[in-house]
Amino acid sequence: MTTPVPQTVRVSAPGKINVSLKVGPLRADGYHSVATVYLAVSLFEEVAATAAARPGITVRVEAGGPLRIPASGIPLGPDNLVARAAAALAGYAGIPDPAVDLLITKHVPVAGGMGGGSADAAAALLACNELWGTGLSAAELASLGAKLGADVPFALAGGAAVGLGVGDQLTPVAAAAPLHWVLVASASGLSTPAVYGRLDALRTTSGAVAAEPETADAAVLAALAAGNPAALAGVIHNDLQPAALSVSPALESTLQRGRELGALAGIVSGSGPTLAFLAADGAAAAGLETALRAEGHNALAVYGPAPGAEPAAPAAPADHT
Known part of the structure; x- marks a missing residue:
């Protein structure tokens, strides 16, 4: 009797930029309500799910991608989001x-504010759904994803969307044309809880009172719908940016340098420390990437919106030759 060759399903899922992020006050449950505009960008994580001979869920990580994201330091046990998914x-x-x-093949910065772990979880959900033939719907996968992390449903959906609640209540929005960005990755990540904690501390110190965010910024949505980078440059905003810069002050000089080199605008992506610079078009993004790399920055031109989690290749036998 011939032993079946293990099957492998490969799925990619995108990193994201928060083009706009409003953060409410600390809630009794320890979370913050947000109103954000997500934009999936063309930097994809990949998860390959292979049927194993024995029961168990094992996780491995390899480095990959033009940003040279290292594979070390990522926990591989049951607490890894991919294993949990x-x-x-x-x-x-x-x-x-x-x-x-x-x-997992890492392309998105680790702890970089781009939802790389959430992209991994989204890819794992779709890959295992295919591998095991469980036939779950997109809505069922999104519901499972929301329990794993607020950004997972968006990584499944991709495109552009408004996120409310803790970011998991999604409404797709129009994005007429690709917008071009240059990402700058940092050598080390930032803890999302630490950045939110610093935001709370800064607000307490300054006496600022944050309102509960209920809607996304209409000007951001209009600029996205028009595909107008010049209009978008004037309205992108991230409530977490002052906190991220407070935790990692060196980011401020890089933001300034990107603008000096021709970016229309620059912003901390999510909780940071990855920076996202908006460019006028693809040629401008390519030039900005080259200029930043020449100065030693780990930079990459990308575009958005990008598709959500999808098969990176058809299911095929694993190569054991």
């Missing part, structure tokens, strides 16, 4: 002894 899907679908090996 596979376990959640197995539990929901009634698979008692899931047997899968999950290989």
